[in-house]
Amino acid sequence: MARMNPEINAGSMADIAFLLLVFFLVTTTMDVDTGLRRLLPPPIDPNAPPPPPVRERNVFVVLVDRNDRLLVRGELGNITQLREQTKEFLLNRTNDPTMPVREMRHIDNLGEVEVSRGIISLQNDRGTSYEMYIAVQNELAAAINDIRNDLSREKFGVRFDQLTDQDLITAIRQAVPMAISEAEPKDIGDR
Amino acid sequence: MIKGRFKKDTTKASQKINTASLPDIIFMLLFFFMVTTTMRETTLFVRNTLPPATEIQKLERKSLVSFIYIGEPIQSQIFGTEPRIQLNDTFANLNEIASFVEAERQARPEAERPLMIFSMKIDRETKMGIVTDVKQELRLVNALNINYSTTRGEVRGM
Numbered sequence: 001m002a003r004m005n006p007e008i009n010a011g012s013m014a015d016i017a018f019l020l021l022v023f024f025l026v027t028t029t030m031d032v033d034t035g036l037r038r039l040l041p042p043p044i045d046p047n048a049p050p051p052p053p054v055r056e057r058n059v060f061v062v063l064v065d066r067n068d069r070l071l072v073r074g075e076l077g078n079i080t081q082l083r084e085q086t087k088e089f090l091l092n093r094t095n096d097p098t099m100p101v102r103e104m105r106h107i108d109n110l111g112e113v114e115v116s117r118g119i120i121s122l123q124n125d126r127g128t129s130y131e132m133y134i135a136v137q138n139e140l141a142a143a144i145n146d147i148r149n150d151l152s153r154e155k156f157g158v159r160f161d162q163l164t165d166q167d168l169i170t171a172i173r174q175a176v177p178m179a180i181s182e183a184e185p186k187d188i189g190d191r
Numbered sequence: 192m193i194k195g196r197f198k199k200d201t202t203k204a205s206q207k208i209n210t211a212s213l214p215d216i217i218f219m220l221l222f223f224f225m226v227t228t229t230m231r232e233t234t235l236f237v238r239n240t241l242p243p244a245t246e247i248q249k250l251e252r253k254s255l256v257s258f259i260y261i262g263e264p265i266q267s268q269i270f271g272t273e274p275r276i277q278l279n280d281t282f283a284n285l286n287e288i289a290s291f292v293e294a295e296r297q298a299r300p301e302a303e304r305p306l307m308i309f310s311m312k313i314d315r316e317t318k319m320g321i322v323t324d325v326k327q328e329l330r331l332v333n334a335l336n337i338n339y340s341t342t343r344g345e346v347r348g349m
């Protein structure tokens with residue numbers, strides 16, 4: 001009699017599928033990787049002529065030593081003030097002759113804007129902690145983002161990070177370049 | 192008495208919900224998760240507490256990202272406390288980075304190779320020496336597009 005009705009009970013099928021579902025939910029990662037994006041400089045060609053020297057007034061030197069102390073333009077600095085110092089230097093509102101040159105440039109969608117020639121030079125020691133390094137990188141990026149936001153708000157009425165038009169984003173990027181240069185590592189002291 | 196009451200109930204609730212399609216719905220959910228998520232493919236051998244940062248960007252296309260882990264070995268009684276590099280599932284030396292980059296490039300279609308990002312997941316306690324060495328190695332093989340992986344959060348000491 002039982003053979004007459006060879007139907008498989010599918011009631012537990014849902015339970016099995018649920019088990020699999022829970023397994024995949026647990027073992028998979030949904031988190032998106034976040035971080036600070038940087039472009040490394042290309043490797044140096046030993047035969048290439050040395051690049052033209054950058055004028056000293058255009059360079060904002062940030063040095064982090066092995067004890068995580070900051071030296072900003074030759075003076076002992078503090079991470080809490082780094083952002084303001086960087087902005088002040090790059091913008092050079094007072095036309096200080098020790099601060100970077102500003103020049104008028106024509107940029108699409110922006111028209112004539114003043115572009116700062118300032119470059120941030122970040123130097124670190126082999127003994128600097130990674131956390132401090134990231135903190136400094138973060139503050140420098142924050143300074144540039146602040147300047148970009150201000151310019152974007154002035155010209156387009158929205159913050160830079162809320163811009164959606166790719167042309168406008170490129171325009172702002174050209175006007176306020178992310179000019180952070182990292183020094184070639186120097187082997188000083190023991191590893 | 193109890194039996195009787197029970198019987199009465201079952202006769203009353205005569206309409207049953209058909210659950211035959213329930214497995215199908217669950218399977219659909221299952222396939223959705225299988226397709227949209229990626230498996231955690233590496234087990235970490237190094238401590239990896241990422242530093243916080245505020246100016247962070249998301250890495251949108253996960254298929255273009257390769258990871259380099261640096262930190263103190265978890266089993267420090269075996270491997271010591273000196274920070275080590277982990278590539279895929281093994282500890283690696285500095286000179287293995289070039290071949291790792293090449294292998295990762297080969298694993299991607301040719302059109303996507305210039306867009307590849309090497310994300311460095313580095314423990315916050317690590318010293319910059321080893322990080323600088325890794326960056327120099329990456330530069331030598333023209334893997335210039337990098338990401339310092341961080342968590343979202345206020346920087347300490349701010």
